[in-house]
Amino acid sequence: MRIEDLKRIKQKVQNEIKLREGEHRIRVIVSMGTCGISVGARDVMAALLDELSKENIEGVAITQTGCLGMCEKEPNVVVEEEGKPKIIYGYVSPEIARRIVREHIKNGKVLEEYVVMEE
C-alpha cells in the first residue's frame, strides 16, 4: 500500500463522482453465517463486488449479514430496491451472482428461477 497510489485514486474518483448523486439506490446483502460461509458465500460476495466494478455500476451498497434462517438454501443474496419488493435469491453460485449484477441490478430483470422468497 502506497500513500501516493491512494492520493491518485482519490483524485480520479473525485472527478468522476461529481457526475452523480451520492445516495445508494440499491442494497445487496449477502448472508454470511456459518451456514452461508461453508457453502461458498464468500466467493459469491467477491463475485458481486468484482462484477459491479467491472460493469462500473455505482450507487449499489453491498453488505453482509448473519444467517437468514434458510440455511438449506444458502448461499442467499438479498436485493433491496426502493419501491420494489425485496428479492431473496437462494443457491447462488459466483456465476449466478454475476448474472444478478448484469441482469437484475443493471437492467432490472429479476432472475425468477433462483428466487426463493419475495417480500
Place this chain on the structure above:
Amino acid sequence: MMREIALHLLDIVHNSIQAGATLIKIDILEKIKEDLLIIRIKDNGRGMDEKEIEAIFDPFYTTKQKKKKVGLGIPLFRDTCRQCQGDLEIFSRKGEGTCVQAYMKWSHIDRPPLVNVAETMWVLICGNPDVDFVYFHCVDKESFELDTRIIKQEVGREFYTHPEVQSYIRDVLLQGEKRLRKIASKKGEDLL
C-alpha cells in the same frame, strides 16, 4: 469442517461485527520456526462475561432473550484447532471487547490450509465499510500489514466504498498474500 482457515476467520470476525465492533484487529502469525500457526481476532465490541464465554463453546446454546446469537462457528473452529494439536481461547471483558485466539501446529497433517485470506479480508472490508480493520500477517520475520484507517484518511470516507478504491484494496491484499505464501511454502518444505 471448513476447508480453509480463511473461512473460519470470516466466520469468527462476523461475531465481532455483530457485537458492534468498530475496530477489529486480525493477526495471522505463521511461526514456522516454532511450527506454530496463530490466528488472533481482537475487537472493541460489547464483550462478554464469563458465563457467556462458556456458553458460546456449546454449539447448541441459545436463549431467546439474547439478541446476539452465537452458533456453530466457535465450536467448529475449536475442533479444527484441537485436531491439530492446538486450541482456541477467548478473552473478553464486558464493555471492552473480545479477543479470540486460535493456535495449531503449523505442519500438522490435518491442518486446513489458509488458502484465500486475501479474498476473505477483501470481502470483510468491502462488506463493512463502517468497521476499521487492521490486518497483520507474518511468516516468521516477513510481514504484510493493511490498516483501513489509513485508506479512509487518504481517500476520504465518502470515496472509501467506490469500486476503484475497492479493487485497489484487493490488489494490495493479493500482492501481499502472494508474496508471503511463496515464502511460507518454501519454508514449509524445509520443515517437512
